[in-house]
Each structure stands twice: as C-alpha cells, then as structure tokens.
Amino acid sequence: xxxxxxxxxxxxxxxxxxxxxxxxxxxDFSFTIPDGQLIGLLGPSGCGKSTTLYMISGLQKPSGGxxxxxxxxxxxxxxxxxxxxxxFQNYALYPHLTVKQNILFxxxxxxxxxKMTKEAMIERAYQVAKLVQIDELMDRKPSELSGGQxxxxxIARALAKMPRVLLLDEPLSNLDxxxxxxxxxxxxxxxxxxxxxxxxVTHDQEEAMSISDMIVVMKLGVLQQIGKPQEVYNDPANLxxxxxxxxxxxxxxxxxxxxxxxxxxxxxxxxxPGVADQDxxxxxxxxxxxxxxxxxLTCQLSNVEVMGRDVSIVCSSxxxxxxxxxxxxxxxxxxxxxxxxxxxxxxxHKVFLFGAQDEKRIRPSxxx
Amino acid sequence: xxxxxxxxxxxxxxxxxxxxxxxxTVWPIINTVRLAFLEGYSGMKAAGGATFTFGLENxxxxxxxxxxxxxxxxxxxxxxxxxxxxxxxxxxxxVALNSIKPLQKTLQTIFFLPYVTNSIAIGMVFAAMFNVVGxxxxxxxxxxxxxxxxxxxxxxxxxxxxxxxxxNSNSPEWANMFVMTVYIVWNALPFxxxxxxxxxxxxxxxxxxxxxxxxxxxxxxxxxxxxxxxxPMLAYVIIxxxxxxFKEYTSIVxxxxxxxxxxxxxGRLNTMVGFIYDSLAQNREGLASAAAIILxxxxxxxxxxxxxxxxxxxHY
Numbered sequence: 117x118x119x120x121x122x123x124x125x126x127x128x129x130x131x132x133x134x135x136x137x138x139x140x141x142x143x144d145f146s147f148t149i150p151d152g153q154l155i156g157l158l159g160p161s162g163c164g165k166s167t168t169l170y171m172i173s174g175l176q177k178p179s180g181g182x183x184x185x186x187x188x189x190x191x192x193x194x195x196x197x198x199x200x201x202x203x204f205q206n207y208a209l210y211p212h213l214t215v216k217q218n219i220l221f222x223x224x225x226x227x228x229x230x231k232m233t234k235e236a237m238i239e240r241a242y243q244v245a246k247l248v249q250i251d252e253l254m255d256r257k258p259s260e261l262s263g264g265q266x267x268x269x270x271i272a273r274a275l276a277k278m279p280r281v282l283l284l285d286e287p288l289s290n291l292d293x294x295x296x297x298x299x300x301x302x303x304x305x306x307x308x309x310x311x312x313x314x315x316x317v318t319h320d321q322e323e324a325m326s327i328s329d330m331i332v333v334m335k336l337g338v339l340q341q342i343g344k345p346q347e348v349y350n351d352p353a354n355l356x357x358x359x360x361x362x363x364x365x366x367x368x369x370x371x372x373x374x375x376x377x378x379x380x381x382x383x384x385x386x387x388x389p390g391v392a393d394q395d396x397x398x399x400x401x402x403x404x405x406x407x408x409x410x411x412x413l414t415c416q417l418s419n420v421e422v423m424g425r426d427v428s429i430v431c432s433s434x435x436x437x438x439x440x441x442x443x444x445x446x447x448x449x450x451x452x453x454x455x456x457x458x459x460x461x462x463x464x465h466k467v468f469l470f471g472a473q474d475e476k477r478i479r480p481s482x483x484x
Numbered sequence: 485x486x487x488x489x490x491x492x493x494x495x496x497x498x499x500x501x502x503x504x505x506x507x508x509t510v511w512p513i514i515n516t517v518r519l520a521f522l523e524g525y526s527g528m529k530a531a532g533g534a535t536f537t538f539g540l541e542n543x544x545x546x547x548x549x550x551x552x553x554x555x556x557x558x559x560x561x562x563x564x565x566x567x568x569x570x571x572x573x574x575x576x577x578x579v580a581l582n583s584i585k586p587l588q589k590t591l592q593t594i595f596f597l598p599y600v601t602n603s604i605a606i607g608m609v610f611a612a613m614f615n616v617v618g619x620x621x622x623x624x625x626x627x628x629x630x631x632x633x634x635x636x637x638x639x640x641x642x643x644x645x646x647x648x649x650x651x652n653s654n655s656p657e658w659a660n661m662f663v664m665t666v667y668i669v670w671n672a673l674p675f676x677x678x679x680x681x682x683x684x685x686x687x688x689x690x691x692x693x694x695x696x697x698x699x700x701x702x703x704x705x706x707x708x709x710x711x712x713x714x715x716p717m718l719a720y721v722i723i724x725x726x727x728x729x730f731k732e733y734t735s736i737v738x739x740x741x742x743x744x745x746x747x748x749x750x751g752r753l754n755t756m757v758g759f760i761y762d763s764l765a766q767n768r769e770g771l772a773s774a775a776a777i778i779l780x781x782x783x784x785x786x787x788x789x790x791x792x793x794x795x796x797x798x799h800y
Contacts, residue, residue, distance in 0.1 A: 196699030208690035212712040222698035
C-alpha cells in the first residue's frame with residue numbers, strides 16, 4: 117500500500133505568547149511513498165522529520181494537508197485505526213512485562229473480527245520473534261536485554277499485528293557503532309521479508325543511504341529532494357543536499373563563471389556551456405579529483421592519509437570555503453604526489469554548481 | 485574519608501545535631517524500653533523514692549485490659565477501612581488530575597489544602613457538618629429545625645423529620661466509625677495524591693503512545709500499564725498509610741474531643757495512641773511504655789508483611 121502526503125503542514129503555536137512566533141515544523145509537504153518500499157526521512161535535527169513520521173502515525177494532528185494510505189484518506193483517522201506499527205526512538209517497551217507479554221500486548225487488544233485465540237496469539241508472537249531472531253529471549257524482561265535486542269523486541273511488537281505501515285523513529289540512534297551497522301542490515305532484511313511499506317527517520321545520511329529504497333531530504337520543515345539514494349547523491353538539487361550527503365563531505369569552492377568557463381581562483385577548471393556569467397558555489401565530491409601534474413586546480417598539500425584501498429589527500433586552497441579540502445584517489449596513484457603543492461584535474465560529473473545567493477543547482481546545458 | 489588528623493572537626497560540626505538527637509530521640513527510645521520492663525513504674529512514685537523490679541507485668545496488664553483490646557480493635561478497623569479506600573481514591577484522582585490540562589494547577593492546590601490545614605480545625609468542621617444541632621442538648625419537645633449539612637442533604641431524600649445522629653448522644657457505633665472513616669480518608673488524600681501524581685508524571689508518555697497505537701482500551705491501559713508502572717509509589721503510600729493509620733489519634737480528638745467518643749459513650753473510639761496518652765495522664769508511664777512497644781511491634785510486623793507482599797507485586 118502506498119502512502120501519499122498532500123500539502124502536509126504542521127505549525128506549533130509559539131510557547132511565548134507575547135512574541136507570538138509560530139514554529140513551522142513541516143511546511144507544505146507533498147510526496148508519495150511507493151508500496152512495499154523502505155523510505156528514509158533524512159535531515160539535521162529540528163528539520164521536522166520526526167514530526168512528519170508522527171503525523172503519518174496519527175499521534176500528531178497536521179495543521180493542514182492530507183494523508184492517504186492507498187486511496188483511503190486517513191488524515192482524520194485515529195492512530196489506533198490506521199493499522200500502523202510504530203517503533204519509538206527509545207523503544208518504549210513495557211518494563212514490567214516480559215518480551216513475550218510485550219509482543220502479545222497489541223494482539224490481546226484486537227477486537228471484533230480480528231480477535232485471535234490464545235494459541236493463535238502465541239503462535240504469531242513466536243513467528244515475529246523468529247523473524248527478528250529473539251525467540252530465545254521470550255521470558256526475559258526488557259531490562260535484561262541489550263540495546264540491540266530491545267530494538268528487535270520493539271520491531272517484533274510493532275510487526276505482531278501485521279500493520280499496513282511500519283514507522284521507525286531514529287531506530288539506530290541508541291545503538292553503538294558496530295551494532296548500528298548490523299541492525300540496519302537487519303531492518304533491511306526484515307522489511308524485505310515482510311514487504312511492509314516502511315518509513316524510518318534518521319539524521320545519519322550514511323544510514324539512510326545504505327538501506328533505503330528512497331530517501332527524503334528535509335531542512336527546516338521544507339522538502340529538499342526525494343529520490344533513490346545514489347541519484348540524490350549524484351545529482352543534488354541544492355547546496356544543502358550536496359553538503360548533507362556523502363562521507364567524507366563534499367568540498368565547496370568559491371567560483372566564477374565567465375564565458376562558459378568555470379574559474380576557481382584564476383584558473384579555468386572546467387567548461388560549463390550555457391551557464392550565464394556569475395559567482396557560484398562549486399561543489400566537488402572527494403572522488404571527483406584526478407591527480408594530474410598539469411591539472412588546472414592547484415592546492416597546498418598538508419597531509420596524505422593512506423586508508424588501504426584509497427588515499428585521502430588533505431590540502432587547502434584560498435578559494436575553498438572550508439579550511440581543508442579532502443580528495444580521495446586510488447592508492448596506486450599516490451606516487452605522483454610530491455612537493456608542497458598538488459595539482460588536480462576534475463571529473464565533470466562530480467562537480468556541481470550552485471547559485472551564489474539562492475544556493476540552487478545550476479546545470480550546464482550538456483554534462484560531459 | 486576524612487583525614488584522621490581532622491576527624492575532630494567533623495565531629496564538631498556534627499555535634500549540634502548529634503546532641504539533640506541523643507537527648508530527644510535516642511535516650512527517650514532507650515528509656516521507653518527500660519520503663520516498659522519496670523513493673524508498675526510511675527514517675528510520681530519514682531520521684532517519691534520508690535523502686536521497681538524488672539519484669540513483664542506492664543505487658544501482661546496492657547493485653548488483659550479490656551480498654552486496650554477495644555483500642556486495638558478500633559485502630560485495626562480504621563486502618564483496614566481507610567488505607568484501601570484512600571489509596572484507591574487517591575489513585576483515581578491522581579490519574580484524573582494528570583489527564584486534564586486546564587485548571588490542573590488550581591485543582592492540585594485545592595486537593596492539597598487538607599494537608600496544610602490543622603487537623604483539629606478540620607475535625608471541628610467535620611463535627612459541625614455531622615452535628616445534630618439542638619437535639620443533643622435540647623428539651624424533648626424542642627422542634628428540630630437545624631441539623632448539620634450532612635443531615636440536611638439526607639433530609640432531601642428521606643423527609644424533614646428524619647436524621648441520623650452521627651456523633652451526638654445515642655449515636656450508633658457504625659455512624660461514629662463512618663464519620664471517622666470519611667474524615668481520615670479525606671485527610672489522607674492530599675499526600676497520597678501528591679506522591680501518585682509525581683509518579684504518574686514520571687512515567688514516560690511514550691508508553692501511552694505505544695498503547696494508543698495498539699488500540700489498547702482505557703481500562704487495560706490503567707490496569708496493565710499505569711498501575712504496574714506506579715506500583716513502587718503505590719507500595720510507598722500503602723506502607724506509610726498503614727503506619728499513619730496505627731498512629732491515628734488527633735483525628736478522633738478533632739471530631740469527638742478528648743473524650744474519644746460521643747458524649748454518652750466516652751472512650752468508644754479510643755485508639756492505641758489514645759490509650760498511651762491516657763496512661764501517661766494517669767502517671768502510669770510503665771504501662772504507657774509497654775503499650776508503645778506493643779504498637780511499635782505491630783507496625784513493624786505489618787510493614788514487613790507489606791514489604792513482603794510488595795516484593796511480589798511491585799514491578800522492577
């Protein structure tokens with residue numbers, strides 16, 4: 117079942133009555149989440165991603181706009197009638213109940229035609245427990261489980277009543293780095309196996325990129341870009357998205373376009389046909405640099421970090437907007453580095469131009 | 485750890501508190517135990533140079549006194565009646581208070597008022613509310629026109645001439661007990677509400693969101709989530725409630741005066757603490773000490789039972 121958000125808006129009234137300033141947490145949000153996909157809502161803290169999730173769940177009421185589950189308008193439907201499973205950031209497992217009782221809890225609430233027999237409930241509980249691999253822990257209390265296990269129990273509880281939509285709020289934020297890697301694969305696997313349309317919220321771009329079918333990038337309540345992770349990475353719509361995605365982060369230079377050529381400092385680094393003369397922000401992905409003794413872009417070398425397969429060149433330039441520039445090149449090319457300066461040529465498809473004022477993407481008429 | 489060279493300083497700083505505790509708490513406790521075992525001890529006689537032998541006579545006397553068994557019965561009855569009722573009501577009120585937004589602070593203050601009001605004063609108000617004005621002291625032919633507000637309300641339903649003598653002469657014992665139960669429950673509510681409300685507000689709201697998503701019926705949310713998560717607080721108010729209940733005294737003085745009963749049956753509602761005071765008033769300190777130790781023993785046992793039960797019932 118797909119989920120459609122139409123002009124969804126959430127305004128929080130101001131806390132300070134005198135100033136009367138409202139907070140627009142989510143501003144005129146419209147997009148469609150295709151059926152059976154894993155969607156990452158991504159953005160820095162305070163961008164309205166959790167608010168969006170809670171509006172989909174129904175725990176928060178939108179100030180405007182509509183939410184559709186399939187063809188059904190659920191904007192006014194109470195959370196319990198939406199058929200959703202929600203995993204809270206800190207899991208919200210009932211501390212006084214065992215894992216089994218926690219998973220059974222939503223099943224015992226089912227009434228009418230959905231009412232299950234005791235045996236069926238137990239069977240279902242073990243079924244979802246097996247899916248998230250916690251069937252060995254059924255008689256433990258949440259306090260006796262590790263963070264990762266609690267996370268699985270929370271997912272099992274959310275899945276037990278076979279929701280139409282699974283929502284996860286920062287599902288990995290309480291886990292340590294190693295567990296995070298493992299659990300995100302786990303979430304991916306569970307989502308694939310169940311085929312439930314799943315939306316999760318994260319501020320970690322790597323997390324979102326690695327497991328999502330689609331990512332939705334937000335900033336200050338405004339939708340920035342939506343698309344497949346690789347597409348968004350390769351074709352950012354604005355400076356914010358370009359900066360937010362990618363590790364190591366993108367390098368930003370001050371640049372100027374003159375006569376169809378892009379200048380960084382005094383050297384023309386790239387042809388940009390069809391772009392009017394103007395000042396621009398130039399974003400270059402770390403992997404967009406090519407070591408080239410005769411290359412147009414020269415930087416002061418400060419450090420070379422060897423990371424096995426790759427080499428990371430840390431350097432600086434007057435024209436850079438950040439104190440350091442980081443370029444990633446193949447380890448085999450390392451021999452070419454010598455002296456205090458390093459010269460690069462650029463891969464055109466890894467270089468993005470953004471307007472100096474509006475920070476929107478400027479596209480040359482043909483990309484080589 | 486304090487450096488041994490400066491330990492005397494630590495003792496010096498502690499001295500004011502320690503001296504007061506020793507003089508007014510530790511020594512009286514020791515002395516109470518001592519007096520309890522001095523047969524027939526009386527301060528007056530001791531001052532006159534009499535000596536007393538060690539023995540259990542005080543305890544024997546206390547338990548064989550009819551008066552004492554009456555106070556024991558009254559005390560137990562009041563505890564058993566008031567602690568469950570007040571705990572249950574406090575829980576309902578706390579949950580209700582917690583679930584409303586407007587006027588919450590105002591209502592909280594109103595519910596807290598009994599806590600900061602003198603219990604003798606409350607008792608007098610209760611006495612007035614349950615009074616039958618005119619009948620108790622009036623002539624047989626007096627036309628009864630004015631009664632307390634409780635009887636006034638009852639008369640709306642039962643007719644003009646009908647009234648219950650709650651605390652006056654000829655009042656039945658159940659009516660006396662009823663008045664005391666209402667009074668003690670009302671007086672015990674604020675503290676319990678305060679503790680339970682604090683407990684409720686400490687419960688993570690996400691449990692309720694999670695329950696809502698799972699379409700949990702209200703009653704089930706209350707019994708399966710709120711009560712278990714509140715169980716440590718509930719155990720606390722029940723245990724302190726029983727301890728307070730066994731020490732009940734001022735409430736009865738407040739309503740009935742120091743006769744501890746209606747005018748025609750003084751002492752009918754006397755409690756264990758009342759018995760201790762009475763013995764003291766008769767210069768029978770040995771007897772009073774023995775009764776105090778018995779009371780202490782009962783509270784100790786009941787508290788252990790409470791703790792034992794709560795270990796099984798209190799979650800996490």
